[in-house]
Structures are given as C-alpha cells and as structure tokens.
Amino acid sequence: MSTWRIARLIAAKDLRIELRSRIVTNQVLPFAALVMVMFAFALDNDAVLTRVAPGLVWLATMFSMLVLVQRAFAVESADGALDALQVAGVRPGGIFLGKSLALAIELAVLEIVLLIAAVVLYQADVAGSGVLLLVATFVAATTGLAFVGTLYGGLAAGAKGRETLLPLLMLPVVAPVLIGATRATEAAFGTNGATSSEGWPWVGLLVLFAALFGLGGTLAFGSLIDE
Amino acid sequence: MFAVMSTSDQTPYVIASYVITLGGIGLYVWRLLARARKIAPQVREEDRPWT
Amino acid sequence: MTPTPTPSPGRTAVARPTGTRFTRVLGAAVLLGMAWLVLFGLFLSPNDEKQKAGVRILYIHVPTAWLAYLAFIVTGVSSAAYLFKRTRSLTWDRIAGASAEIGVLFMGITLVTGSLWGRISWGIFWTWDSRLTTTAFLFVTYIGYLAVRNLGGTHQQRARRSAIIALLAVLEVPLVHFSVKWWRPLHQQESVAEGKLSGLMLFSLFVGLIAFTLLYVWLLLHRQRVMAMEDALDDQGLDVALAERRAEGAQV
Secondary structure: OOHHHHHHHHHHHHHHHHHHHOHHHHHHHHHHHHHHHHHHHHHOOHHHHHHHHHHHHHHHHHHHHHHHHHHHHHHHHHOOHHHHHHHOOOOHHHHHHHHHHHHHHHHHHHHHHHHHHHHHHHOOOOOOOHHHHHHHHHHHHHHHHHHHHHHHHHHHOOOOOHHHHHHHHHHHHHHHHHHHHHHHHHHHHOHHHOOHHHOHHHHHHHHHHHHHHHHHHHHHHHHHHOO | OOOOOOHHHHHHHHHHHHHHHHHHHHHHHHHHHHHHHHHHHHOOHHHOOOO | OOOOOOOOOOOOOOOOOOOOHHHHHHHHHHHHHHHHHHHHHHHHOOOEOOOEOOHHHHHHHHHHHHHHHHHHHHHHHHHHHHHOHHHOOHHHHHHHHHHHHHHHHHHHHHHHHHHHHHHHHOOOOOOOOHHHHHHHHHHHHHHHHHHHHOOOOOHHHHHHHHHHHHHHHHHHHHHHHHHHHHHOHHHOOOOOOOOOOOOHHHHHHHHHHHHHHHHHHHHHHHHHHHHHHHHHHHHHHHHHHHHHHHHHHHHO
16 A cells, blocks of 8 residues: 555544544634633733734644644554554554644644634734735645644653643744744734745745655654554 | 943852852762662672673 | 672662772862862953953853753764664663753753853843754753653663654754744844953863863763663563563462
C-alpha cells in the first residue's frame, strides 16, 4: 500500500471518529470562541482589540490545538491502537502524514470559526488583495502546526504526565509560526497600515517551517512512537 | 545608554549576580555528589569502570 | 583509586563514588579558578569608563553563556553519534543528557545575570532582542528535552527518543532565531559586547572563561558517571526481579 493511501485511510478514520464523537464541535470550538471573548474582557479596548486581533486568532488556535492533539492521540493510545498499527506493519511515515492531515483539517475548521469571531467581535477587516494572502497564510501555517502537533503528540502519547509535557515541548517549537502567521495576517487585515506585500516573506517562512517539520516528522515518527 | 546608575547603586546587582552564580552552581554540585554517594554502594564495582 | 572491598552490591560507603585522580586535580583547578575570578572580577580589575561596576557581571555572564551554547552543541553532536549506528552507545546518550542538564543550569545563570546587567546598563531587565529571545527559547527547549529524558521506558527507548528531540531542537533554534530577528529588526545592533574591554578587564574575562570551561568538564564527567550508576542500578533491579521469578518457577 502506498504511503499516501495509508495516510488517507488514517486521516479518514480520525475524522470519522471526531465526527461521531462530536467532541470538536461541541467542546473544542466553543472553548476557542470563549477564549476570544475572554481576550476582549482582558484587553477592554476596541482600538487595541482591532490592533491585536491577528495575534489573538493565532494564540487561540495554538491553545485549542493542544486540546486537539491530546484528543488525536488519546484515541490511539487508549486501546494500544498505535502499537497495533505498527505491529501490522503500517509504515510510520504514513501514520504521521495521515494523523497530520486529520489534524490539519480540524485546525482549519477551528481557524475559520476564530477568523469569523475576529471579524465580528474585534472589527477585523479583510479586503482586496488581502484575501489571497490570508488564504496562503492559513494553509501554510496550518500545515506546519499540524506536523509539529502530530510529531510531539506522538512522542507524548502514552507517557505519564503528557497533558503537561505537551505544551512545554510544543509551544517553543511553534513560536516561529505564531510570529510569522501573526505578521502575515496583520498584513492581510491591513492592521496599522500594513500592506499585503509585507506579508508574503512571512508566508515564505511558514512554508519553510512546514516543509522542514514535514520532512523531519516523516523520518523520525517511527522511532518516536516505537515502544 | 550606559550608566543609568551610579557605581554605588550598581554594587548590589553585581554582588547578587556573583552570589546567584556561585550559589546555584554550588547547590547543583552538592546535590550531584550527594546523589553519587547515595547510590554508589548499591552499584557493582564493575559498573563503575572509572574507579 | 579507591578499592571497594565489597564485590557485590552492599551498603558500604564508597569514598569517592564518581571521582578519579584526574577529576580531583580538575576540581582543585576549578576551585582555584573561581577564587581567581572572584578576586579579579570583584576586586583587582578596574571599573569600566562607561559601564562602571556593571562590567564585573560580564566576567561571569559571558563565560556561562558561551559554555551553555557549547553544552547544547555537545548534546546535539552526542545525540547524532547515538543515532548513527556505527557509534551507537548509551555513553553518548548519557553525555548528551549530562551536557543538556549543565547547559540548562548555565543558561539559567546567564539569563539571571544578563537581566541584572541589563537593569544597571540599559535600565531594563529585558529587551526583545533576537539574541536574548533565542537564548530564552533555548532554555525552555532544553528543559523540555530533560523532561523527555524522564519519560521512562528502557534505556534504549529513552536514548533514541531524546536523541531525536535533541536533533529537532537543532532544527528549531535557527527558525526561532531568524523569525525573531525579522520580527524586531530595530533591536539588532543592541549587542551584549558593547564597549571595549582592555588590560585587566580582558584578563578577568579570560580567567572566567577558563574557570567555567574547567567547571563544565568536571560537571560533565561527574554527571555522566552518576547517570551510568543510575542506569546500572535500574538494570540490577531488573536482574534481581528476573532471578526472583526464576527461583519461584524452580520451586513449583
């Protein structure tokens, strides 16, 4: 079976589980929306909110992602499913790509909700050439986040105290995504008079990040989850 | 840019940095050697090839 | 050096559990070097024209920063040596772990002394300069690395897992560094080594560098040996448990 086919099957399985359990729709999405409302309480100033809206979208994404990654691997380690997959001879690279794909799709849903929240609650505004930049930023950043989340989630899966270990390992690694995606989104929103041409170099950084961790993850994932 | 403070105002900061550095390292060394002393008797001699 | 009379694990105290003649000489040199550093750094060297007494912090701040970076490089190289099949040995893994731990200690000291220096020279404890921010991220990343080492499992599992995390950290650090550099281009020229050092000041810095390098080697040797003893103890526990099970089986 080709690696790509394995990846598609695993992603389909993960998404089916999420659709049936409705944890993402009933708990994670409301949590993310709640975070956006809480930011408004904390910052308490409409002008400031509009200014920092891009950063808050990505910060909320990353915090919600911690929950999503825990879920993605709780499903696997509960019945030793990850070990079973390995024993069955499924290529770890395929497992990695499949779980990343599922996580990326879940993240994309989450980000769309957060983006709508930013437009509605924080008066963020996208127009003209910003739309293309925004789409490129979201695709690149989501891919990178999904790779990192799967890589470190797989490592922490099945370990004692993984709930606390995962943020410690993952947040420093995704810091470049937070910086890059926030700047690019600011350029797309035109925050502080930024123009969309300022955003494209950041998209380049995000693409590089996604490529490096995609490659590293595909190679290393087998050794990390091997018990 | 430099010398926002007078020399005498700086002294506590200088002393503090030396105390923290040497104290921190001292604490680490003390704990390391205490750990070594505690477990060494339980380890077979052939597992301690450096002695 | 110290012949222990008990060949089997007993309760007799071991006089120098991780020391050898070499480390004792090295340890004496470290103590001497630290005494010199305090003498020159705090008393014999003059105040800087611009930084005044603040320059004295640099004699410990700069060496610990360099040694912390060196320690993390050693961690990366030993981790690669472990993953490379022809040089695979748990000793590399222990060197990587020991070096990372010492690196975290030194980096913590660097961050504290650096912010004290910043407070008296810039008037602020912290600035979002790319060098400072990268350093802070290194600190957190290697704390995470040490947490991964304590996840459990066999020694081989620990070694492979942590070696991969160490190599991922090598991938992460330049990404963080350049993204922060792009993020705050204005602070770039604010470098730590502003102002010229000369004569006794340079000599004091040199003394500090030598003292901390010797200290690093001393710490690395001892920490690595303690880790080897801990691993051996784990294995012994396993052997004892296996022997007990076998004895049970033989009785039935």
